[in-house]
Amino acid sequence: MKCYRCSNTDPAYFYFDQGVYYCRKCIMFSRLDANTKIKPVSLTHKIIQIQPKLKYELTTKQKEVSFKVCQLLKEGNDVFLYACTGAGKTEITLESICYYLSQGKKVGFAISRRQVVLEIRERLQKIFPSLHIVAVTQGYTKDTDGDIIVCTMHQLYRYPYAFDLLIMDEVDAFPYIGNDVLSSIASLSCTGQKLYLSATPDKTLLEKSKVVTLFQRPHGKPLLIPEVIVSPVFIQLFCILYYVKKWKEKQCLIFVPRRKDCIWLHYFLLPFVSNSFIHSQITNKDEIIDQFHQKKFQCLISTTLLERGITIPDVSVIVFSTDHIVYTVSTLIQILGRVGRSFSDPYGKGVLLCQSISPSIKECIHQLKQMNKDVESVMIK
Structure with a gap:
């Protein structure tokens, strides 16, 4: 059977x-x-000649990587784009997207997390204003066909044999990583090439794909190497207060390891700083994130739910109890990747609070330093 x-x-x-x-x-x-x-799903196919409308020109390195990725895909290869957080991975996919659309082929963009699906759809719609771009995720399943389909990994089950190009972001993240069912469903949905995107790649996928690397952000400044403070938990709380006051001109993402930590830390900070919290069980996640974007409060306390995808200009990051087991190397790299993405604040601020320096903290700092060291290289493996 x-x-x-x-x-x-x-x-x-x-x-x-x-x-x-x-x-x-x-x-x-x-x-x-x-x-x-x-049976293959029935979707509309049409030849679309289009160019992306960007507010800024891609850097020389982004253009070089974009061209190499597109060429490898044209040759029939699956490609892994290994790029640091904030390198512009989405923008680097645009040349490939335009090529496949010009051939009358179907393009899908699959992401692990619902919030990031909605953000990517909005970004792509601004870049391609004349296209019909749909988000297919929880609460958005009435319209499932468009010129470009952006969906969660789970929603790929709706699209057997659908995509000539399947772009898969966050392939190292829950729930996709290590999930044989989702991996099989993704393979079933793609009849052509896959383009994987990540700043924290899985070794298995690296071995199966052509790899293109980019470790430079558009502003050309190095990645943040965080300050690490080793102290008891109660001292960590005062450190949080100290830094949010010190960085009062900036918004701050405060990461905690457990859902219950969001609640008590919210009330602890409330007399001193405006804040809200978010975790996987919160029902109005989109509203809270939108309010944070609008600067309705200074601090947003979150579990690892927001380790990826969210982009806030000039944001700082504090990680509480960083030695907790939930903080893997990839999680910490992604969290710190929220910082220093904008031209107005390219260096950013980030602090890791812990009772002891865990192997994940050591390896995270090592990898960030290595990326900064390899910043000038664009490699194909």
Whole structure:
């Protein structure tokens, strides 16, 4: 027996019901009987000749990387764009997107997190104002076809054999990383080439793809190497107060390891600084993020929910209890990547508070220093 959606062949994951076996491994996406072939989804295809409308010109290195990525894709390769946070990964995909659209091919953009799906759709719509760009994620599933489809990894189940170019951002993040079901569904959805994007790549994907690297942000300044403060927890709280007051002209993202930490830290800081909090169980996430963008409050306390995707100009970052197990190397690199992205504040401010320096903290700092060292190189592997 085989499931043609998730590639499951393990008998333990098949259940016998009313004379047929069905796959339980991907049952969350709807029931599919064993050995049932999946038909291609019906989507509109048209030849679109278009050029991106950007408010700024790409840097020389961005143009070089963009060209190399597009050439490798044209040659039939899957490509991994290994670029530091803030390097402009989305902008680097534009040349490839335009090429595939000009050939009448379908382009999909898949991302792990719902909030980032909505942000990427908005950015692409501004870059391609004449195109119909849809976001397909929780709460946005009525319109599922467009000139470019931006969706979460889970929503790829709607698109068997759909995409000639599938751009996959955050492939090292939950829930995609290590998820065989989502990996199979992604492979089923793409009949052409995949373009992976990440600042913290998975070694397996690096080995399977052509790799293009870029470790320079558009403003050309080095990545932030954070200040690390080792102290007891109660001292860390006073450090948070000290830094948010010191950086009072900036907005601040404060990362905590657990949902309950968001709540008590919110009330602890409330007499001293305007703040709100967000985690995976909050129902009005979009509203809170929008208010933060509008500078309705100075500090936003978050779990690792906002480690990726969110872009706030001139923001500083504080990480509380950084030695907690939830903070992996990739998580810390992504968190610190929120800082120093804008031309007005290219260096930024970031502090890691911990009771001891964990291996993740050491490796994170090592990788950031290595990226700064390799900033002048654009490599293809």
